[in-house]
Amino acid sequence: MDFAGLEQRLARLEDDRAIRDLKARYLRACDTKDVETLRDTLLPEGAVIAYDGFPPFAGREAFVEVYRAMGCAPGVFDIHHGANGVITFETPERACGAWSLLFHSINLANRTLTLMGVEYEDLYVKQDGRWWIAETRSRRHSCLIHSVDERGSVTVSTMGEPPATFG
Amino acid sequence: MDFAGLEQRLARLEDDRAIRDLKARYLRACDTKDVETLRDTLLPEGAVIAYDGFPPFAGREAFVEVYRAMGCAPGVFDIHHGANGVITFETPERACGAWSLLFHSINLANRTLTLMGVEYEDLYVKQDGRWWIAETRSRRHSCLIHSVDERGSVTVSTMGEPPATFG
Amino acid sequence: MDFAGLEQRLARLEDDRAIRDLKARYLRACDTKDVETLRDTLLPEGAVIAYDGFPPFAGREAFVEVYRAMGCAPGVFDIHHGANGVITFETPERACGAWSLLFHSINLANRTLTLMGVEYEDLYVKQDGRWWIAETRSRRHSCLIHSVDERGSVTVSTMGEPPATFG
Numbered sequence: 001m002d003f004a005g006l007e008q009r010l011a012r013l014e015d016d017r018a019i020r021d022l023k024a025r026y027l028r029a030c031d032t033k034d035v036e037t038l039r040d041t042l043l044p045e046g047a048v049i050a051y052d053g054f055p056p057f058a059g060r061e062a063f064v065e066v067y068r069a070m071g072c073a074p075g076v077f078d079i080h081h082g083a084n085g086v087i088t089f090e091t092p093e094r095a096c097g098a099w100s101l102l103f104h105s106i107n108l109a110n111r112t113l114t115l116m117g118v119e120y121e122d123l124y125v126k127q128d129g130r131w132w133i134a135e136t137r138s139r140r141h142s143c144l145i146h147s148v149d150e151r152g153s154v155t156v157s158t159m160g161e162p163p164a165t166f167g
Numbered sequence: 168m169d170f171a172g173l174e175q176r177l178a179r180l181e182d183d184r185a186i187r188d189l190k191a192r193y194l195r196a197c198d199t200k201d202v203e204t205l206r207d208t209l210l211p212e213g214a215v216i217a218y219d220g221f222p223p224f225a226g227r228e229a230f231v232e233v234y235r236a237m238g239c240a241p242g243v244f245d246i247h248h249g250a251n252g253v254i255t256f257e258t259p260e261r262a263c264g265a266w267s268l269l270f271h272s273i274n275l276a277n278r279t280l281t282l283m284g285v286e287y288e289d290l291y292v293k294q295d296g297r298w299w300i301a302e303t304r305s306r307r308h309s310c311l312i313h314s315v316d317e318r319g320s321v322t323v324s325t326m327g328e329p330p331a332t333f334g
Numbered sequence: 335m336d337f338a339g340l341e342q343r344l345a346r347l348e349d350d351r352a353i354r355d356l357k358a359r360y361l362r363a364c365d366t367k368d369v370e371t372l373r374d375t376l377l378p379e380g381a382v383i384a385y386d387g388f389p390p391f392a393g394r395e396a397f398v399e400v401y402r403a404m405g406c407a408p409g410v411f412d413i414h415h416g417a418n419g420v421i422t423f424e425t426p427e428r429a430c431g432a433w434s435l436l437f438h439s440i441n442l443a444n445r446t447l448t449l450m451g452v453e454y455e456d457l458y459v460k461q462d463g464r465w466w467i468a469e470t471r472s473r474r475h476s477c478l479i480h481s482v483d484e485r486g487s488v489t490v491s492t493m494g495e496p497p498a499t500f501g
Contacts, residue, residue: 160409161411
């Protein structure tokens, strides 16, 4: 009978759950324009945020400012839904995550509708008794953009490969 | 060595799993028009169902009747997919849940296509040895409605804010 | 105090997690055209793969070849996102799974956009110390197909019931 082994296995499952909840809070904050929750999911010092179509972000605060300017602009209605999550532990305090993202965005200023399939590769670390997103990288693998004219007519402007830049 | 503490932590994970499965069964029943399963996920007495765009429902049976009339109508093809789920326990028998919903509906009678991003705030309770949805509230934060004419041409009729009423 | 009982409950949660990760790897491999990972999720001998709209597949290798020809064709950009997953154990080494799938496909050769809501019914078995997809059946319950002409104009060609054959 190995009580300590059992406790380690249980802690692993709790950590897996905590990391998935962390990612869920990040994604929900993207949609609800909850800047403080978004910031709080990311490692305060040294976070790597490398999103396909964006220039690299110099850490958490730089990312949060871009999010505030773009994601929180009036007339932006975003959907960030995570799926297919797999968490792999390197150590009890360090884990990788793979997630698929369904991204949909209505942009009233541009009159565009964007649907993308995105893959995230994340690194999570446990510090100060909780988990953080330490690194997060994305790759867009499917992109569909419609333009909507003033009468509501729809034209596909991008179909398949994503454009070089996101914005 | 604290065997009882370990058992409590394990039970918490089992309850988290059971609540997520409960919500999954609810959402799947919405799509497969499985009225009995839908009813069985909701607390028999006193359930609060407050869905954005609908008038308040007077308990489980009132909701089930509206679902049967609207969701099960011929020519309705719905997708209710949950994502970004986070369960937070208040007590061992009471927990809150946050879920993001991707809702897509094809309505042949109206010739409309509706895509929505929705946020749920739920309350779950454990009674009689199982979990129930005791309260569920939704808020639509992204809405896109297309109309399809008889030749198949598509026009956007709603883009961004959802209309005041759902139906 | 029942140490063995606790260990069995913990192993059940670990198995539930492992099966969900298996399905996530399968679905991600579909999108990233990772044929080797796709193959590795399916039981080597005797796998049943019965997907709505396709003729029956004669085992894993037959399925992988069809996937390679169709899913990996140039100009195909797919999204397979799992949701609403529920795993039910029959024995410690055999479990059923219900999953909802959001399927979106851009096909540049056909100039079509396909969105489908699909339900999977799976059987998983544990062999050689790991889980495998032994049986997987799908049913499409919502189907929307757009055709995109050379100027980008969009016409709905299928709305509601899926066509008899997938391809």
